[in-house]
Every structure is written in C-alpha cells, then in structure tokens.
Amino acid sequence: MTGRVITEADIDEIALGAAVLGTGGGGDPHVGSLIAKRLIRTHGPVRLIEVDELSADDFVVPIGGIGAPSVSVERIQAESELLAALRAIEGATSRRPTAVMPIEVGGGNSMLPIAAAALAGLPIVDGDAMGRAFPESQMVTFHLAGYGPGTTVLVDHHGNEVVGRPVDGAWSERLARAATVEMGGSATMVDYAYGGDVVRECAIPATLDLARRIGRILLGRDASGAELRDDEKIDGLAAELDAVRLFDGKVADLQRQVEGGFTRGSAELEGVGADRGSRFRLDFQNEMLLARRDGALAAVTPDLIAVLDLATGTPITTESLRYGARVAVIAMPCHEKWRTPVGLETAGPAHFGYDVEWVPVEELARERAERGGSASDTKEAA
Amino acid sequence: MTGRVITEADIDEIALGAAVLGTGGGGDPHVGSLIAKRLIRTHGPVRLIEVDELSADDFVVPIGGIGAPSVSVERIQAESELLAALRAIEGATSRRPTAVMPIEVGGGNSMLPIAAAALAGLPIVDGDAMGRAFPESQMVTFHLAGYGPGTTVLVDHHGNEVVGRPVDGAWSERLARAATVEMGGSATMVDYAYGGDVVRECAIPATLDLARRIGRILLGRDASGAELRDDEKIDGLAAELDAVRLFDGKVADLQRQVEGGFTRGSAELEGVGADRGSRFRLDFQNEMLLARRDGALAAVTPDLIAVLDLATGTPITTESLRYGARVAVIAMPCHEKWRTPVGLETAGPAHFGYDVEWVPVEELARERAERGGSASDTKEAA
Numbered sequence: 001m002t003g004r005v006i007t008e009a010d011i012d013e014i015a016l017g018a019a020v021l022g023t024g025g026g027g028d029p030h031v032g033s034l035i036a037k038r039l040i041r042t043h044g045p046v047r048l049i050e051v052d053e054l055s056a057d058d059f060v061v062p063i064g065g066i067g068a069p070s071v072s073v074e075r076i077q078a079e080s081e082l083l084a085a086l087r088a089i090e091g092a093t094s095r096r097p098t099a100v101m102p103i104e105v106g107g108g109n110s111m112l113p114i115a116a117a118a119l120a121g122l123p124i125v126d127g128d129a130m131g132r133a134f135p136e137s138q139m140v141t142f143h144l145a146g147y148g149p150g151t152t153v154l155v156d157h158h159g160n161e162v163v164g165r166p167v168d169g170a171w172s173e174r175l176a177r178a179a180t181v182e183m184g185g186s187a188t189m190v191d192y193a194y195g196g197d198v199v200r201e202c203a204i205p206a207t208l209d210l211a212r213r214i215g216r217i218l219l220g221r222d223a224s225g226a227e228l229r230d231d232e233k234i235d236g237l238a239a240e241l242d243a244v245r246l247f248d249g250k251v252a253d254l255q256r257q258v259e260g261g262f263t264r265g266s267a268e269l270e271g272v273g274a275d276r277g278s279r280f281r282l283d284f285q286n287e288m289l290l291a292r293r294d295g296a297l298a299a300v301t302p303d304l305i306a307v308l309d310l311a312t313g314t315p316i317t318t319e320s321l322r323y324g325a326r327v328a329v330i331a332m333p334c335h336e337k338w339r340t341p342v343g344l345e346t347a348g349p350a351h352f353g354y355d356v357e358w359v360p361v362e363e364l365a366r367e368r369a370e371r372g373g374s375a376s377d378t379k380e381a382a
Numbered sequence: 383m384t385g386r387v388i389t390e391a392d393i394d395e396i397a398l399g400a401a402v403l404g405t406g407g408g409g410d411p412h413v414g415s416l417i418a419k420r421l422i423r424t425h426g427p428v429r430l431i432e433v434d435e436l437s438a439d440d441f442v443v444p445i446g447g448i449g450a451p452s453v454s455v456e457r458i459q460a461e462s463e464l465l466a467a468l469r470a471i472e473g474a475t476s477r478r479p480t481a482v483m484p485i486e487v488g489g490g491n492s493m494l495p496i497a498a499a500a501l502a503g504l505p506i507v508d509g510d511a512m513g514r515a516f517p518e519s520q521m522v523t524f525h526l527a528g529y530g531p532g533t534t535v536l537v538d539h540h541g542n543e544v545v546g547r548p549v550d551g552a553w554s555e556r557l558a559r560a561a562t563v564e565m566g567g568s569a570t571m572v573d574y575a576y577g578g579d580v581v582r583e584c585a586i587p588a589t590l591d592l593a594r595r596i597g598r599i600l601l602g603r604d605a606s607g608a609e610l611r612d613d614e615k616i617d618g619l620a621a622e623l624d625a626v627r628l629f630d631g632k633v634a635d636l637q638r639q640v641e642g643g644f645t646r647g648s649a650e651l652e653g654v655g656a657d658r659g660s661r662f663r664l665d666f667q668n669e670m671l672l673a674r675r676d677g678a679l680a681a682v683t684p685d686l687i688a689v690l691d692l693a694t695g696t697p698i699t700t701e702s703l704r705y706g707a708r709v710a711v712i713a714m715p716c717h718e719k720w721r722t723p724v725g726l727e728t729a730g731p732a733h734f735g736y737d738v739e740w741v742p743v744e745e746l747a748r749e750r751a752e753r754g755g756s757a758s759d760t761k762e763a764a
Binding site for chain 2: 088092158159161163164165166171175181
C-alpha cells in the first residue's frame with residue numbers, strides 16, 4: 001500500500017491474504033480482485049485511512065456480499081449494484097458516506113469495498129468488523145460492543161432494493177438471509193454504517209495491511225523482502241501469524257451442500273508426511289469452524305482455521321476444496337474481542353450447533369505438544 | 383355508513399360482507415373487527431371518501447396484513463404496528479398520507495385499514511385494489527394498469543421495519559413473503575401507495591359499501607329493510623350479488639396445510655338437499671380458487687367463490703372450514719378488470735398451477751342449466 005493508497009499492484013497480495021483470514025469463506029477473492037483491479041485502473045488508487053484517523057464527522061459504510069460463496073463465485077457484483085447500495089444508505093440515513101470499510105477481511109468481501117471505494121471516489125478504512133470472515137451478519141465487533149445493525153441495505157442484480165431497520169443483529173441476519181435466498185443466493189449488503197467515532201471504538205484495525213503481509217509471503221517474499229521457496233511459505237506464514245500448523249493431509253471424504261443461503265459440510269483428511277496414520281476432520285458453514293485430529297479438538301471457532309494447498313500455500317475455500325487435494329491446515333488465535341463471553345456466545349461453537357467447548361488454539365497446541373504430538377509446528381518442542 | 387362515516391355500528395356489517403368477498407381468505411374479520419371497533423370508540427368515526435373525490439394531491443396508503451390467515455388468527459396486529467407502517471411509508475417517501483385504503487376488501491384486510499384510519503385520524507377510501515381477496519400482493523388492479531408496487535413497507539410485532547423498492551409486483555411479493563415467513567408468518571404491509579389520481583384510475587370503487595350491503599343481508603335485513611329469516615339469507619344474498627348458488631353439501635374430506643406463508647388445500651363436499659348424490663370439490667390457496675361439481679368446472683378464479691354456513695349464511699374461511707360442516711357454495715363474477723388478458727394472466731387458474739381454462743361463472747351456470755342441472759339458482763329455469 002504505497003503511501004497509504006491501495007494500487008492495482010496491492011490487490012493480489014490483499015486478496016490472497018484475505019483468503020487466508022477468510023478461513024474458507026467470505027466469497028471468492030479472485031472474482032472480487034478482478035473487479036477491484038479494473039476499477040482502480042479506471043478511477044485511480046484508493047486512499048487508505050487508519051481507524052485512528054476517523055472522527056465523529058465521518059460516516060463509514062461497510063459494504064460487501066451476502067450469500068453462499070458457491071453462488072457468488074458464479075455471479076459478479078455489478079458496479080451498478082455497489083453504487084445502488086451506497087446511494088440507498090445515503091438516501092435512507094440522509095448522511096453522505098465519507099469512507100467505506102470491509103465488514104470482514106475475508107475473501108471477496110475484502111475486495112468489494114475496495115471496488116466500491118474506487119468507484120465512488122471514497123477512501124477505505126484499514127480495518128474490519130471481524131478480523132476474519134464469519135458466516136452470519138451479526139458476527140461483528142459492533143455487535144460485541146452493543147451496537148445494532150442500524151439502517152441496512154440489500155440490493156440485488158435484478159434492481160431490487162430493500163432498506164431494513166431490524167431490531168437487532170440476529171433479526172438483520174434472518175431477514176437479509178431470507179431475502180438473499182429469494183434474490184438468487186447472493187446480494188450486496190450494507191449494515192453497521194456508523195459515525196467514525198463508533199468505528200474507532202469497534203473496528204479491528206490494520207487488517208487490510210495484515211492481509212497484504214500474508215499475501216506477500218504467499219507470493220514468495222518474507223517480511224524482510226527475501227525470496228521464499230514454495231515449501232517455505234506455509235512455515236513462513238505460520239511464523240508471521242503466530243499460527244499453528246495443525247495437519248498435513250489429503251482430502252479423503254467431502255460432504256458439502258448449499259442450504260438456506262449457506263455452504264455447509266465437512267471434510268475428512270488422511271495424514272501425509274509427518275502426519276501419516278492420523279485423520280483430521282474439518283466442519284464448515286461458509287467458513288472453517290471446527291478442526292479435530294483423531295477425534296481430539298485441534299481448533300475451534302472463533303479462532304481462525306485456514307486450509308492451504310500443501311505445495312504452494314495458496315488458501316483453499318470451502319467451495320474450492322476438492323476430493324484428493326493435498327492440504328495443510330493452519331490455525332491462529334482470533335482477535336481478543338472474540339475471546340470475551342459475548343464474543344464466544346456470538347461466534348463460539350455452541351452458536352453453530354457444535355457440542356464442544358471453546359479452548360484457545362494455542363492451548364490446544366500446547367496440550368498436544370505436552371502429550372508428544374507431532375504437528376510440524378511443535379516438532380522441535382516435542 | 384351514517385353520513386359517509388364508518389361508525390362502530392357499521393363494523394359488523396362490513397366485516398361480515400368482506401368475509402364473503404374475501405372468498406375464504408383475507409384474514410379473520412372477527413379479530414380485525416374487534417380492533418376497528420375499539421379504535422373507533424376511542425378515536426371517533428372514520429370519514430369515508432369516494433374514489434371520485436380523490437385528487438393528485440392526495441397520498442393514499444393501502445395498509446393490511448400479509449401472511450397465512452391461520453397465523454393472523456392467533457396474532458392481532460398491534461396499534462404500534464399500524465402506526466409504525468404509516469410512519470415508515472411517510473419517512474421513506476417524504477409524503478404525508480392523506481387517506482388509507484384497503485388493498486383488498488377481504489376478511490381482516492378490510493378491517494385493518496379502518497383501524498389504521500381511526501388511529502391516525504385519516505379518512506378511508508371506499509374502494510380497494512382487488513374487489514375481493516387474493517393471496518398474492520401483486521394481484522391488484524394497480525398492477526393490471528401497469529403500476530408497480532412503489533415503495534413498500536413491512537413491519538412486524540418484534541419492531542422490525544423493512545422498506546422495499548422492488549422492481550415489480552412479483553418481486554415485491556417474493557421478498558415480502560420471505561420476510562413474513564421469518565417474522566413469524568404475519569406482518570403489516572404497505573404497498574402501491576400512490577397519489578389520488580392513480581387511485582382514481584385503478585381502484586375498484588364502493589367495495590366497502592358493497593361489503594356493508596352484503597353484511598346487512600346476512601345480519602337479517604334485505605335491501606328494503608325487511609327482515610330475512612336465516613333460510614332466506616343465502617338466496618337473498620345471491621339475488622343482491624347476481625351470484626350463483628353452486629352447491630349445498632357437507633364437508634366429507636379436508637386437506638389443509640400452511641406452507642411458504644400460505645394456507646393451501648382442498649375440500650370435498652357431499653351433496654345434501656337438492657344436491658344429494660353429487661360431489662363438489664374446492665381448491666384453495668388462502669382464498670377459494672377453484673370449484674368443481676362431479677368433476678365439471680363450476681367456478682374459477684378470478685371469479686369469486688364463497689363458502690357459507692348452510693343454516694345461517696355466515697361466511698366460512700379456508701381456515702375455519704371443518705370436517706362435517708354443512709355449507710352452501712356461491713360464486714359471483716369478478717370485476718371486469720380481472721376479465722382482461724392481463725387480469726387473467728395475473729390471477730387466473732394457470733397462475734395458481736391449475737390446469738383449467740377460465741370460463742365466466744355465469745356461462746358455466748348457463749351451460750349447466752341447459753344440461754338440466756339442478757343448482758338451486760337455476761331450478762326455476764331448468
């Protein structure tokens with residue numbers, strides 16, 4: 001982000017890093033990155049502003065896609081849809097947006113706000129409301145701080161526009177999800193549009209920058225600028241992110257379906273390399289939410305679980321996961337806002353119907369290392 | 383309607399008549415009538431204005447309930463919900479309502495606008511946009527004249543508010559229906575809010591007055607004020623409405639379910655009296671839509687099919703129809719606006735998935751009379 005702007009050259013890095021933080025969800029970053037690059041080419045670089053630069057006079061509009069990633073892969077958010085959403089939130093609130101923001105820093109939803117910013121000539125806030133991707137729209141730091149969704153906007157490619165004033169985040173999610181299903185499974189959404197003071201209080205800062213740093217590593221440069229071989233990338237990434245490399249394996253079974261606007265399912269992995277002889281299970285609802293190694297908990301939402309191509313480190317979404325693929329699973333601690341009682345209630349395993357207790361991923365890794373586990377990250381310690 | 387106002391004393395007549403025009407749907411008129419009476423008692427009579435009195439300066443707001451009648455029977459639209467809907471349409475259009483209007487003159491949806499008018503101190507238009515009840519929100523005379531739903535409002539008893547700008551009536555219906563299901567199956571809706579000039583062009587006039595005349599008959603007074611015995615009411619009504627008495631029978635089989643926000647099903651009747659030995663089938667989707675006698679078509683939507691208690695003439699909704707009930711089925715021609723190509727495309731049998739051709743109810747009755755049929759209305763002719 002040359003001089004605090006996002007140029008066309010930054011997009012691939014941010015898209016790749018956001019796909020890691022997207023933990024399998026957040027929509028396809030590739031499609032979004034093509035739109036973002038084209039719009040930056042046409043309208044010029046997007047100014048990036050720090051969360052700390054915001055004031056109460058700012059009106060920050062989070063904008064992104066809602067729907068099952070499988071659908072949004074096939075449907076590109078049109079420029080007219082992004083502009084219609086910005087126009088609708090301005091009309092409904094009588095407040096002119098001064099900046100846009102990613103609601104989540106995951107996959108396509110990190111790209112669409114950049115595209116919208118380029119299109120509308122607005123700056124973008126370097127921060128988001130999840131620090132990752134989550135499948136439901138109330139799973140945001142605004143909600144954790146007690147803020148409701150405010151006036152919401154949903155627009156689709158048919159030209160329909162729906163302005164909501166839902167009583168809370170759960171209702172916003174329910175109503176928007178039902179409308180999105182009718183709209184064909186994918187729509188553009190604005191929610192939690194607030195003054196800059198509220199965004200300063202709530203946003204997880206510098207996550208676009210974090211995404212870019214992750215992307216750089218996966219594109220073959222470490223933090224110091226030195227070149228990385230493909231087989232060094234995953235460990236380089238784990239080091240940069242304080243992540244745990246949980247498992248290397250091959251997809252041996254895959255259950256996946258689109259229902260109620262979500263991509264739901266699970267994958268079974270057979271260990272390869274140092275993990276040969278072990279099995280690993282991933283459960284997902286748009287995002288990877290639960291990881292178990294030989295039946296024992298390895299990582300639990302809201303901590304981040306990312307699946308990477310074993311050879312290249314390229315992040316793999318819950319949509320693009322394929323039978324037979326050789327992958328590495330890494331996990332990393334979520335932002336501390338999610339590790340509070342309200343954070344865990346909102347996005348912990350119980351909310352998703354998983355009957356497990358949340359345990360911090362670093363603690364699960366330590367326990368396994370103490371039992372003599374052989375995950376690559378703990379190999380030296382074991 | 384003493385001196386062009388609706389008083390508490392008019393409510394039972396209008397409610398009863400609207401239940402006949404509601405052809406089995408439109409929500410329970412009893413619940414709505416209690417609300418309307420209470421609000422007139424508190425706020426005074428509601429001024430009634432003719433469709434012809436409207437001018438372009440008027441802003442007429444159709445307001446009513448959306449959802450499966452089975453649900454609305456159990457849930458009374460709160461006053462706060464009616465006021466919130468009026469406030470929301472004013473906020474979203476920046477236009478102050480000068481009158482309300484029933485979107486349909488069926489069941490509860492004839493009562494809710496009277497309640498809203500009393501509450502808000504607004505007059506009500508003597509007319510509606512269906513001349514009966516229909517199950518889907520785009521089945522309105524505005525649509526037939528080429529007008530879209532405009533800015534729509536949906537509010538629920540949780541306090542959620544959704545303002546829509548759908549591209550057309552079919553989208554309005556789809557999105558509102560999906561939201562209504564999430565809201566618990568019932569909500570208050572505003573759509574097709576237009577200036578008085580458009581309402582003059584589109585509304586079916588004097589349908590509240592028609593409902594009141596029907597109600598008077600069923601309450602035991604003919605048009606001249608003479609008293610009617612219970613067993614004279616149904617024929618009295620048929621005479622007043624140019625209706626055909628299709629069948630007298632007993633409910634021998636009943637299939638009914640609530641799905642997707644609709645009450646769907648069918649009823650089989652065994653003939654009694656002059657109709658003994660014949661069978662009759664009714665198909666419904668919130669409203670009665672198709673009537674067949676011994677397999678032959680007797681009446682088809684958009685013509686009106688009403689089921690009445692055989693002894694008292696009291697209209698029976700698709701919800702309150704019970705196994706063993708003894709009923710009379712009457713049918714009457716719909717307004718000519720529905721008998722056009724666009725009218726039949728919008729609310730004819732094909733739209734509802736019935737593989738029959740629409741034939742005017744009076745023609746079906748004439749054909750049957752010529753074949754020597756024995757329906758009560760054609761007995762003298764036969």
